[in-house]
Amino acid sequence: MASMAELAPRGVYEPDALIASDIAAYLEGHANKSMLRFITCGSVDDGKSTLIGRLLYDSKTIFEDQLNQLEADSRRLGTQGQNIDFALLVDGLAAEREQGITIDVAYRFFATERRKFIVADTPGHEQYTRNMVTGASTADCAVILIDARKGVLTQTRRHSYLAHLVGIREIVLAVNKMDLVGNDQAVFDTIVADYAAFAQAIGIEHFRAIPLSGLTGANVTSRSDTMPWYDGPALLPHLESIDVDADRAGLRPFRMPVQWVNRPDLDFRGFAGLIAGGRISVGDPVRIVPSGRSSKVARIVTFEGDRPSAIAGEAVTLVLADEVDCSRGDVIAAASAPPEVADQLLATIVWMADAELVPGRGYWLKLGTQLVNAVVQPPRHVVDVNTQAELSATTLSLNDIGVAEVYADRPIVFEPYAKGSDLGGFILIDRATNATVAAGMIAEPLRRAQNVHWQSIDVTREAHARQKGQTPRVLWFTGLSGSGKSTIANLVEKRLHAMGRHTFLLDGDNIRHGLNRDLDFSEAGRIENIRRVGEVAKLMADAGLIVLTAFISPFAAERDMVRRMLPEGEFVEIFVDTPLDVAEDRDVKGLYAKARAGEIADFTGISSPYERPTRPELRIDTVRETPEAAAERIVEHLLGVWTYDL
Known part of the structure; x- marks a missing residue:
């Protein structure tokens, strides 16, 4: 079978020379490859965009016209000699190219013989930390870059803390620009030791440290002779080897937030949504949360037709055996293990707006398909990302990470974030501007919310x-x-x-x-x-x-x-x-x-x-x-x- 390199070496190939069966076999094999989503993050000018550009270039996913444009842009923007400015492949905004920085999250797709990748290049500037959180929210792995000349910086710690906070457990410490410190092992070892002490303090159990140079390509796609003292894998082979547990959501109890009630005619009534966790089969008992009503699955309808079962990540329409009250925002769950319901929650909140949190003010809280009005109480504390100290605070400012109580105006269906982000992560939206101001991770319900109930009163x-x-x-x-x-x-x-x-x-x-x-x-x-x-x-x-x-x-x-x-x-x-x-x-x-x-x-x-x-x-x-x-x-x-x- 023709290899990927033979099929598309930077966009130059001879279609007539390929056999149709080769193309079909390649496409089938490509479709069945596992997918790894990862982000690159760290401080300003650590070389994140350059590293991604190098990965795209070395994996031969740059077409000839893109390569020509890249070379022209590199010359126009001042790159000396024959070097290519790989960062230009990712920095798509004019402001990014002019300033040499990343502002927005740039997503790129590439593939190797072993795996497909979606990479998010996230900005390093502190004012754009909100964009980093966006990129991290769907990632399986975080590549934390460190400039070998500068060592571990505050933004390195902040991004590591946030990556761990949103549930990323695969961390790669990429010590970049080793060529600028003479490929000195002592520099690398000092940085790794410094980071290891910080990582242990915030609960990162393990990480892979790799010395490399995004500019020269050393230890990016293959081992380099310039650092013979390093005996670990290069970056790309390591990313190919990470075990992404694609079925981890399938091991959880079944959950499907209802997005839409599908009622095309009087004879059909189904509930459409994306399965957030678990597996469902025809005949399985389910419970509608928060109402608590029960039923069984009569049909599982998809675009391709009825199916006997479905798993996490699939979009389906469920037809239930009984006429139960269910609407957008409800969650259809396994009858034996439904999610929790509460209107008072304790959450970790990452504040992403220039304007400070106003405790007691109403914000929209969006969790899955649920949208409720909520108020945030004064934070119990904010976290110092450098020392992990819990500091007192009366509000949250841009990039603050704090723990606070959140009160919703009606019960919401949730799970602790540690069990799953689909029902554990939420955003706060300013009611006046519709701007997203914060991201939150639910820790637990407030027990007083479970112990206080409305008393029925006869005189209405x-x-x-x-x-x-x-x-x-x-x-x-x-x-x-x-x-x-x-x-x-x-x-x-x-x-x-x-x-x-x-x-x-x-x-x-x-x-x-x-x-x-x-x-x-x-x-x-x-x-x-x-x-x-x-x-x-x-x-x-x-x-x-x-x-x-x-x-x-x-x-x-x-x-x-x-x-x-x-x-x-x-x-x-x-x-x-x-x-x-x-x-x-x-x-x-x-x-x-x-x-x-x-x-x-x-x-x-x-x-x-x-x-x-x-x-x-x-x-x-x-x-x-x-x-x-x-x-x-x-x-x-x-x-x-x-x-x-x-």
Whole structure:
């Protein structure tokens, strides 16, 4: 059979000289090769892109036109002599080529006679650590590069820590640029000893250290005579020999997150998804999580037709024997070993956004096909990647690795990350920008979440409302300090009380004297202030009351959080719209003057932002409308939306 080199030596081959059977045999053998996904990572300018370019070149996967362009680009960008700048094969962005750095994750495919490879070249700059995490999330192996001249650096430790954190157990320590230190064994041994001490401290049980030069090719695809003291394998043969346990997911209990309910007609109803773990056969008992309903598999449908069984990594549609309630976000699992369910979790979080974590603020949490609203508590600690010390912190900044509690607004289906990334790894998404801000690895559920259950109560919130003859409402007054929120809210309550309505007014200053006196006025403190007020307002609404709240509540995310606590239509956002200069003129407490003098930090409108409501139920213009007129209009609005007669 023709070899790969004969079939495609840098794109030069003679199709007419090949026998069709040779091509078919080669393609069949190529399709059956095992696949290794690996990343290259490390510090800036350690030679990651050059090494990958060398692997592509030496494995003869560069076509002739690519080679010609590579040579031209190398000359244009200043490569001297006959040398080729192999990094240009991977650095595809113009900014990367101009700066000589990697910014984005570059994925490349190549193959040898023994194996297929997908390699991710990840950036070394600290500001692009988020991209490294992306590349590591699907990798089987991490090639950690170290510049022999520089030794183990902070970013080397950070990338190693992250690779180990996301579950990569095959680590290759590639000590690069050995030609620039005279191929000195002592330099290599010192670096390996330094790294070994760090690796042991973070739990890396083993790694393979290889001295090499990506530029010259020494010990990349074959052993080099320039380092006779090294008796181990070259990099590529070692990568070919790594045992990738392709069936490791198949050894786990069956799990399939439901992506889509397939209902093309009234006679067919199936649940489509990618099998995350285990094996499933027709007739197997399954359980729908989190509902707990049980059934059996009646059919396994694929694009090619029905099959008797399927394993991890395959996309299938399962038809169940019973009509059970199951939708996107649910998980179909082995009945005898279902995954866990909880709404409070302990997780390790890698923060990837320029803006810091705001504890208590709502973020979207995406885990598999599940999407829930979640808040992150102040971290228990952050990890110093150099010393592994656990440092106290109140938030997470760019590239921080911390351990924190995560509270979801409803139970989610999960497994600890150590058992599998499919149901153990999640991302956090900023609700306002839809930007991914963090990656998380679930450690365990919080036991208090399993020990606390909702108590069934016979007197329902509907019964409380009927007794009072009114529909509960939360009238949420928001606006700048001095806008007149409390004044208008007080007038509204007086009118409602005179009409026989059951009300209660929660005022910002009053709450700060009692329930929330432990909170400061930082962004995190304000968010927690509103969360507590929202919970109290919800309980009062459950009791059938009309609750009025007068709080600056400057952030849209927290106002939306309270809205989501209540049934549709019960939250009424009232924007008391007052220009900043008018609010300052009304400032009888002198707070604005103190804020402008720097005596009050984080003051809304001066040193802290106010996010104006975009679609409030009511907008009050206090420049054109008196407090009395505004109160009358609010009451008239409520008269038009109340369900129960007044």
